[in-house]
Amino acid sequence: MLHPKIANLSATRHILKTFNLRASKRLGQNFLIDSAVVDGIVEAAEISEGDNVLEIGPGIGTLTQGLLEAGANVTAVELDKKLPAVLAQTLEGYENFKLVQGDILKVDLEELMPQNFKVVANLPYYITTQILLTLMERKLPVTKIVTMVQKEVAERMIAAPNSKAYGAMTVAVQFRADVRIAFDVPPESFIPRPEVTSSVVVCDIRETPFKVDETFFTKVVRAAFGQRRKTLLNSLIGAGFQREAVTKALEVAGIEPARRAETLTLEEFSRLAISF
Ligand code: SAM
Numbered sequence: 001m002l003h004p005k006i007a008n009l010s011a012t013r014h015i016l017k018t019f020n021l022r023a024s025k026r027l028g029q030n031f032l033i034d035s036a037v038v039d040g041i042v043e044a045a046e047i048s049e050g051d052n053v054l055e056i057g058p059g060i061g062t063l064t065q066g067l068l069e070a071g072a073n074v075t076a077v078e079l080d081k082k083l084p085a086v087l088a089q090t091l092e093g094y095e096n097f098k099l100v101q102g103d104i105l106k107v108d109l110e111e112l113m114p115q116n117f118k119v120v121a122n123l124p125y126y127i128t129t130q131i132l133l134t135l136m137e138r139k140l141p142v143t144k145i146v147t148m149v150q151k152e153v154a155e156r157m158i159a160a161p162n163s164k165a166y167g168a169m170t171v172a173v174q175f176r177a178d179v180r181i182a183f184d185v186p187p188e189s190f191i192p193r194p195e196v197t198s199s200v201v202v203c204d205i206r207e208t209p210f211k212v213d214e215t216f217f218t219k220v221v222r223a224a225f226g227q228r229r230k231t232l233l234n235s236l237i238g239a240g241f242q243r244e245a246v247t248k249a250l251e252v253a254g255i256e257p258a259r260r261a262e263t264l265t266l267e268e269f270s271r272l273a274i275s276f
Helices: 011-019 035-044 062-069 085-092 124-135 151-157 168-176 214-226 232-238 243-253 266-274
Strands: 052-056 074-079 097-101 117-124 141-149 177-185 198-204
Touching: 035 062, 035 117, 035 141, 035 177, 035 198, 052 266, 062 074, 062 117, 074 085, 085 097, 097 214, 117 151, 124 141, 124 151, 124 168, 141 151, 141 177, 151 177, 151 198, 168 177, 168 198, 168 214, 168 266, 214 232, 214 266, 232 243
Parallel strands: 052 074, 052 117, 074 097, 117 141
Antiparallel strands: 141 198, 177 198
C-alpha cells in the first residue's frame, strides 16, 4: 500500500477537517507539519528495522508514520479518545503498529514494553517533566529516549552545575543518561504554532557510574533543590532530614554545609547520598 505523507500542512489540515477535529490545548496538541523534522527525529533515534519503539501521544500519526516507514515496531499511547478512529485510517495497512488508548502516566509500561525499547515522542508540553522522570526513575528496559520538548526544558536537561538551568530535573536525567540536544525546531513546524521554540533531545540511557541507591539518591536531590536559595544544610533539614545526620553526611562526603544545591556535581550528590 502506498501511504500519503502526513507531515505537511495540507495533509494535516485535510485530516483535521475530515474528522472534524480541533487541536486541544488542554492535551498539549501541536501537530508536526514538517517532514524534515520527522526525518530528523527518526535519524536521531537511530531506528533500525525491528526496533521496538514506544511513542507517547501519536496524535494523527505524523511521527508514527516516519517511525513505521523506518521499520520500527511502534506501540503508541494516546490519551485523546477521538484519535484511535483517526489513526485507524491515517496508518491503515501498517502492520507493525499497536495503539493503546490511555494516559501514559497510568499505563503499565512494564507489561506493555517487556523487551528493550526506545521512546520517541513529540511530548505534550504540560506534562513533559513528569513523563521524563517517570521513564527515568522506573526500572524499564529503555535504551534511548528521543523527545521534542520546549527549548527551555532541553536546556535544563543538559545544564551544568552553577547555571540557572541546573536543577533536580537535570540531575535526575544526567544520573541515568548521556544527554544532548540534536536540533531546535521553530514554532512554524507545527499547527497550531506553540509560543516557544522547541528542541529535540536525545538521552542515551546507561548504567549509572555511581554505586548508590537510586531511590534515596532521588530523595536527597529533591530535598537539596527544595529551597533553592537556602544552603544545602538548611534545605535538607527543611525537607525533614535530621540535623545531626545531615551534618555528619556532609562532613563524610567532604562537602561544605554552606554550599547551595546548584553548585554540586552529580558525583558530589552521589557521594552525599552514600554518606548518610
Ligand atoms: N505526535 C503528534 C505529532 O508529532 O504531530 C502529536 C504530538 S502533540 C504535541 C502531543 C500528543 O500527546 C497529543 O496527541 C495529545 O493528545 C497526547 N497526549 C496528551 N496527554 C497525554 C497523556 N497523558 N498520555 C498520552 N498521550 C497524551
